[in-house]
Amino acid sequence: MRKYHVKNAREIPTPALLIYKAAVARNIRAIGEMMGGYARLRPHIKTHKMSQIARMELDAGIDKFKCATPKEAAMLAAIGAxxxxxxxxxxxxxxxxxxxxxxxxxxxxxxxxxxxxxxxxxxxxxxxxxxxxxxxxxxxxxxxxxxxxxxxxxxxxxxxxxxxxxxxxxxxxxxxxxxxxxxxxxxxxxxxxxxxxxxxxxxxxxxxxxxxxxxxxxxxxxxxxxxxxxxxxxxxxPGTWIFWDTGYSDLMETPFQWAALVLSSVISATRADLITLDAGSKSIAPDTPEPHFRALGLPDEIAFVRRNEEHQLLQLPKGTPRPRVGDQFYLVPRHVCTTVNLWDEVCVIDDNGVFVETWAVDARGH
Ligand SMILES: Cc1ncc(COP(=O)(O)O)c(C=O)c1O
Structure with a gap:
């Protein structure tokens, strides 16, 4: 939990998709170690759709790519793949x-x-x-x-x-x-x-x-x-390894770490055991069965009561300290690939846990 805490999170308007650069770099190193180098790796870039991440892959020595859309292919060609x-x-x-x-x-x-x-x-x-x-x-x-x-x-x-x-x-x-x-x-x-x-x-x-x-x-x-x-x-x-998500991490042990989380705020908490987050289906993809995310710091037993485009209503198990309006939560998507595609840009978190810049999801869409 602590390793995902962003020191200047209050400067980030929520909801926001956070990309942890150090975790991405670790995942790139980890797959290289698993495969004895990158000679036989052709990562699918549909998971990240970002020239900045593709550049990290290129810089690491990955020299061939897979993609799903002409837009992704154009992005790769434009950065020199x-x-x-x-x-x-x-x-x-x-x-x-x-x-x-x-x-x-x-x-x-x-x-x-x-x-x-x-x-x-x-x-x-x-x-x-x-x-x-x-x-x-x-x-x-x-x-x-x-x-x-x-x-x-x-x-x-x-x-x-x-x-x-x-x-x-x-x-x-x-x-x-x-x-x-x-x-x-x-x-x-x-x-x-x-x-x-x-x-x-x-x-x-x-x-x-x-x-x-x-x-x-x-x-x-x-x-x-x-x-x-x-x-x-x-x-x-493989594609998802670059960011990893709970859809895979709940099923299998790998060295990959979550590297893309949604930062969300409590926007309403009018009843004792219910809170409403600002991360609805326009922030976290709803294309898997529930739960669509894991909220770090909240019990796994939270109930997903209702989801709208910009709202996620959660019921907290008895005894859970009640969050207050404005409290922030870090949400790990169950399906990161479709979640990334919901965002025009991401907030980049540096190795010291500081939000430093934004990157465009430049191959978003088709
Ligand atoms: C054709 C193709 N290749 C590779 C992948 C990468 O799979 P994964 O997301 O499990 O890494 C996908 C995922 O949808 C795919 O459709």
């Missing part, structure tokens, strides 16, 4: 955006993913018209069942199609294992290993057909430790 994978399916007018980005930054190795033959044709045609060449990876469904071609023959067919498209470059395979989770480490490991085996078998099948699979990129925060142990995996792509 040279290897950017948009791990999201570009369709319709987004194809023009990504092609335009490649024209603007011809030296950036820009890659997209695809799982559909018509989409690959559309990408290839757009690249041909713009006289650019994009990397394209086959998105393989290894069990999450969200996107991705079936492993095996279906993925091979798409790989062949990409390889035969003159304005696309077959850049390998992408396999996100978002179904790896839960609080049982054995189940997490088993699910991650089963998933990556499907991707590796597909890789071997494609290579046997004579096509080179440049790289296999896989996994997120719960699975990457197991996935990176597989030799045929070139890169892992």
């Amino acid at each position: 040279t290897d950017v994978l948009i791990s999201y399916h570009m369709v319709g007018a987004n194809i023009d955006r990504v092609v335009g980005l490649k024209r603007l930054y011809p030296d950036v190795d820009l890659k997209i993913i695809a799982d559909d033959a018509d989409n690959i044709r559309a990408l290839s045609d757009a690249c041909a018209s713009a006289e650019v060449r994009l990397g394209a990876m086959v998105d393989v469904n290894t069990g999450m069942n969200r996107t991705g071609a079936l492993p095996g023959a279906a993925s091979l067919a798409l790989a062949r199609q990409i390889a035969l498209s003159p304005n696309l470059h077959f850049a390998g395979l992408h396999a996100y294992d978002g179904h790896v989770g839960g609080n049982d480490p054995d189940v997490r490991q088993k699910t991650a290993v089963e998933a990556i085996e499907k991707a590796v078998e597909t890789r071997c099948l494609i290579e046997r057909s004579g096509l080179e699979v440049e790289k296999l990129v896989a996994s997120g925060s719960p699975g990457f430790v197991h996935t990176q142990a597989v030799g045929e995996v070139d890169e892992v792509s």
Whole structure:
């Protein structure tokens, strides 16, 4: 609790998203230690969406990135990232955006993913018209069942199609294992290993057909430790590790520390056991089951009574000293990625626990 206390917190208008720079730096160091360096790390920057954090990653020696939106990709290219994978399916007018980005930054190795033959044709045609060449990876469904071609023959067919498209470059395979989770480490490991085996078998099948699979990129925060142990995996792509949140920290032991908290004030306390905070669904993302945050200094047994856009009504367990209007609380989001996307800017807390500056969430949105 004390390590999150901000010495000049009273200078910060609430609600505010606080970024603890030292914790971010520690998380960057920790993942490097877990992976024996950054050569096989391609962090997903959708968690932070900030050029300032991407610069911290670049400065640490991380030289390749994953993102979800053209806006995130543009932000990365603008700060000098040279290897950017948009791990999201570009369709319709987004194809023009990504092609335009490649024209603007011809030296950036820009890659997209695809799982559909018509989409690959559309990408290839757009690249041909713009006289650019994009990397394209086959998105393989290894069990999450969200996107991705079936492993095996279906993925091979798409790989062949990409390889035969003159304005696309077959850049390998992408396999996100978002179904790896839960609080049982054995189940997490088993699910991650089963998933990556499907991707590796597909890789071997494609290579046997004579096509080179440049790289296999896989996994997120719960699975990457197991996935990176597989030799045929070139890169892992966790995102949440940079800020961490209670959604993951309640499930698994890792060296990662919470680095993004919402500072909130009590704005009403008219009844004995109820308080209203100024952190509603416009400050902390409500896209998980409750509780949407942990309030440091309050018992875990608080009841989430009601949430509106700018209000969060909490019921305190009996015996809890009653907070007063104006009291501040530090809230750890359950889902930090969607919480960050609610903010235009963040308040940066330095190594001494002092709020020193603000940073823009410059790739906020799409
Ligand atoms: C395609 C893709 N890759 C990687 C990640 C990173 O996963 P995590 O947030 O668990 O680190 C995500 C998360 O949504 C994702 O959608």
